Amino acid sequence: MNWNDCIERTNTHSVKWSYPQEDVIPMCIADMDFQVSPAIVEALQKKAAHGIYGYTTFSDRYFDSIIGWWDKQYDIKIQKEWISFSPGIIPGINVLLSVLTEPGDAVILQDPVYYPFYSTIEAHGCTVLKNTLLYENGRYEMDFDDLEEKARSSKAKVLILCSPHNPVGRVWTKEELERVASIAKEHDLWIISDEMHGDLVFEGHRHLPFIQADPSVRDRIIVCSAPSKTFNIAGLQTSILMIPNKELQLHYQEKLTSFGLMRPNVFGIEGTIAAYEEGTPWLEELRMVLEDNKQYVLNYIKEYMPELQVIQPEATHLIWIDCQKLGMSGEELCTFFLEKARVKFDEGFKFGETGSSFIRMNIACPKERIDMALRRMNEALLEHRIGKQS
Template identity: 40%
Template sequence: MKKYHFDKIVNRRKVNSYKWDVGEDELPMWVADMDFDTAPEIKCAIQTRLNQGALGYNTVPDSFFESYISWWERRHGFTLQKEWLMFCTGAVPAISSIVRKMTKENDKVLLITPVYNIFYNSILNNGREVLESRMLYEDGKYSIDYEDLENKLAQDETTLMIFCNPHNPTGYVWTKAELEKIGQLCLKHDVLILSDEVQCDLTHPGSKYTPFASVSEAISNISMTCMAPSKAFNIAGLQTSVISVPNEALRKQVNRGINTDEVAEPNSFAIQATEAAFNDSEGWLDELNHYLATNRAYLIEQVSETFPEIKIVEAKATYLAWLDCSAIS
């Protein structure tokens, strides 16, 4: 029996919504921001914190990191260590900070494209060069061009690869074998891996996400992973995430970077919302993922009937739809 009501319409206009404060005739379909009501368990935790009164500066308790450890263990079969984890105000601030701290000006940062557009900003705004390895596209499916990828990883100026797992925007869920092959190439050419995994809990029923750092100890040793409840639980506005870095030497550098950039302190609701998401809202997420799968099936059916020349790239994760409009003249 369903406990949550995802058919409820939430009016988000005129509340300073980045997505919806637009013209009445505009449809803001460009941003990964759901319109469902936030999980009641999260709203209750926020209300409880608000009722305590003062909203001053905050620390990060052990219970915050323990909620991540418990969630990844039971949902993804991967054991995080508490010392690996560092609070950050979001994946994008984390990525930009890591680019600044872990690369030098004019270094090349590799992207496997098409990919989340903000990665470009994090690279270019910090005086680094974007190096693209374009995926192959055939029969409605994307695949990595491994020869091209290795050629670009082998360039002396390439020091970092920013990766998206699961893939944004196509919704592809990388297999362990694919991640291992990519990771081995990075090891071979001494390139660090920065993996954005904030969409990992939006995998469709029956699909399995593999954390990049779980593939092998060697790959884990060159990996930095961005994790957050922001996408799956739709709380991006609360600015809460972690960076997981198993390698102690790398972790010290990353920690120095996010503290220098002043993106390592939580606001008054970030801790409570995160703990409520991971500890109390698992049922909400399970219902959400089933609802999203139904929505996607409906979209595919309607587009195929109404616009047969448009193809929707098959996705196993996220609520994004990547459309192939190349047949339209």
């Protein structure tokens, strides 16, 4: 596998590479500029060669591949009956909220957090209760006192947990998850745990699936997962919801069917099976590449761009960068990097008000592209420094 190959993605219907301005390096959108595992390519080619792409259902092999993956990666015995389908995590959460909430209810978020959560909650007529993460000395922690207060609200019905957290990159510890579980149990909250980045954890850390953290609240937990972030196959639109609660599982399936979302993509099934059965060698290489890229970014910014502070990521292929010392925020910050450096980042303010002085950088690309983006950023900041002095 050539991880240094800068594959051309323009004119391929890529969201990430469809930016209208030329000569812009997109370091945004959480997909990778790496080719997928050869095992996945082979599986999709075989299916394509078959020549019939009709309505698709789920096979025992599909379920076994998921069960086997969770057993191998996390030593968890997933039951087949827990596994539900969704074309994506956000569609799945939408369906869940339609079952778990009524207009006027409240859903707790730990901001700054993955921005589609906000609009998803509001679309169901619910209120967002912000349990803002504590940010101190370049690290984020949960504010448990505030979480307890928010959970005490009679309107609070659901907590959406991002684990590992996007964008701040925290891998929550067993103690942290147990405390969240205790608060949820005391106040009768449902927990939707988005664990999309659980397989992309850096050395020295280990992701703990929420259903493993505290079995006593298992019936109030829904785990959202997928091979899409891990294996770069988001376009195959196949995600997985683990729902141990039998009654909720039934209601979810009924609602999914009523929305016409019950049938998977024919290639998504094949991609999922290939990823979970044969993708481990590719993933092990990817983790080493991301570790190397992460360290390169950390070192470069520390040496050449002291105005920026990188939040040390424990997981994900994304880096959260504190730009407060530039004296810019919101649109101004991202416009600066776009116009002066010709680099496109995910805007921090989209993740919540507390992210307004941040940018999110995607490091899942060849190092040559990262180096080019960092050099452009450095040149733009050099001009910025000179401009402030004159």
